[in-house]
Amino acid sequence: MNVNKGVEPxxxxxxxxxxxxxxxxxxxxxxxxxERSFLPRSISSGLPSLTSKIAELKQIFHAxxxxxxxxxxxxxxxxxxxxPTQGETKRCVSSVEDITDFATLILSHNIxxxxxxxxxxxxxxxxIGRVKRIGGSQLSAPxxxxxxxxxxxxxxxxAVPTPQFHKVGILDPVCKSKINNGVxxxxxxxxxxNPNHEAFLALGxxxxxxxxxxxxxxxxAVWTRAN
Numbered sequence: 001m002n003v004n005k006g007v008e009p010x011x012x013x014x015x016x017x018x019x020x021x022x023x024x025x026x027x028x029x030x031x032x033x034x035e036r037s038f039l040p041r042s043i044s045s046g047l048p049s050l051t052s053k054i055a056e057l058k059q060i061f062h063a064x065x066x067x068x069x070x071x072x073x074x075x076x077x078x079x080x081x082x083x084p085t086q087g088e089t090k091r092c093v094s095s096v097e098d099i100t101d102f103a104t105l106i107l108s109h110n111i112x113x114x115x116x117x118x119x120x121x122x123x124x125x126x127x128i129g130r131v132k133r134i135g136g137s138q139l140s141a142p143x144x145x146x147x148x149x150x151x152x153x154x155x156x157x158x159a160v161p162t163p164q165f166h167k168v169g170i171l172d173p174v175c176k177s178k179i180n181n182g183v184x185x186x187x188x189x190x191x192x193x194n195p196n197h198e199a200f201l202a203l204g205x206x207x208x209x210x211x212x213x214x215x216x217x218x219x220x221a222v223w224t225r226a227n
Contacts, residue, residue: 006198006201007198007201007202008027008028009025009027010024010025010026010027011027011198011202011214012198012199012202012203012212012213012214013203013213013214014203014210014211014213015186015188015211015213017213018128018131018166018168018184018213019128019131020128020129020130020131021127021128022127022128023125023126023127023128023173024125024126024128025123025124025125025126026121026122026123026124026125026126026170026215027122027123027215028122028123029116029118029119029120029121029122029123029215029217029218030119030122030218031147031217031218031219032218033147033149033218033219036150036151036152036153037152037153038094038095038096038152038153039094039095039152039153040095041095041096041097041098044094044095044098044152045095047060047094049077049080049092050077050081051074051077051078051081054070054073054074054077057073058070058073061073061151063151069151072149072150073150073151075149076092076148076149076150076154079092079148079156080092080148080154080156084158085160085192087160087161087162088158088159088160089106089158089159089160090156090157090158090159091157091158092148092154092155092156092157093145093154093155093157094150094152094153094154094155099145099155099157102143102157103143103157103223106140106141106143106159107140107142107143107223107224107225108140108225110225110226111223111224111225111226112223112224112225112226113221113222113223114134114165114167114183114216114221114222114223114224115183115216115217115220115221115222116180116181116182116183116215116216116217116218116220117180117181117182118180119217120170120179120180121170121179121180121182125173126170126171126172126173126179126180127170127171127172127173127176128168128169128170128171129168129169129170129171129178130167130168130169131166131167131168131169132166132167132168133164133165133166133167134165134166134167134183134222134224135165135222135224135225140224140225141159141160141161142159142163142165142222142223142224143157143158143159143222143223143224144157144158144159144160144163144165144185144216144220144221144222145157145158145220145221145222145223146219146220146221147218147219147220153219155219162187162188162189163185163186163187163188164185164186164188165183165184165185165186165216165222165224166183166184166185166186167181167182167183168181168182168183168184169181169182170182182215182216182217183215183216183217183222184213184214184215184216185213185214185216185222186211186212186213187199187211187212187213188211189208190207190208190209190210190211190212191207191208192207193207193208193212194207195207199212199214200212
């Protein structure tokens with residue numbers, strides 16, 4: 001149950017919520033970021049990727065001093081430069097080839113992509129169908145990639161053993177027909193989380209006391225070993 005009215009209903013939930021037969025409210029599944037494209041690797045590999053090189057990036061993308069564009073680039077570069085947490089392997093990528101390279105580095109070459117099929121079911125009640133865990137081996141932690149704001153498409157990709165990923169059948173609660181294929185992530189270890197994060201505000205708890213779960217949608221995807 002969402003106990004904080006400042007957080008969108010359905011955005012975060014407990015593990016027990018996502019059980020077959022439960023009717024729950026879905027958040028807005030539509031992408032909130034502007035439409036952009038990945039650059040060819042031949043171009044993206046030549047872009048500066050450090051906050052210390054922001055002046056060069058501002059010139060490349062025609063960003064003015066103290067502009068919103070400059071602040072967006074600095075924030076994303078800062079996230080990319082942030083040290084990984086314990087057990088995490090991370091990389092920011094700006095080409096399709098870089099995503100493939102990172103996923104195969106972690107998982108080997110036989111990989112499978114999982115993502116929300118569409119935004120069907122957005123902002124309304126849905127019926128939970130079959131729930132099945134995907135990936136999860138300590139030796140092959142799933143690779144999750146999500147969009148970070150930047151003038152071109154930049155994905156923040158990381159592999160962490162502790163989260164669990166599940167495929168979920170999303171059904172119409174009235175006619176029981178499948179309307180979408182969903183992917184959800186369960187953050188089982190929240191002990192290092194920020195107590196002011198909206199997940200804890202929404203769920204009425206704090207770091208290390210509960211798991212926090214959410215849907216993967218928009219420009220967010222997960223790769224696992226195909227077998």
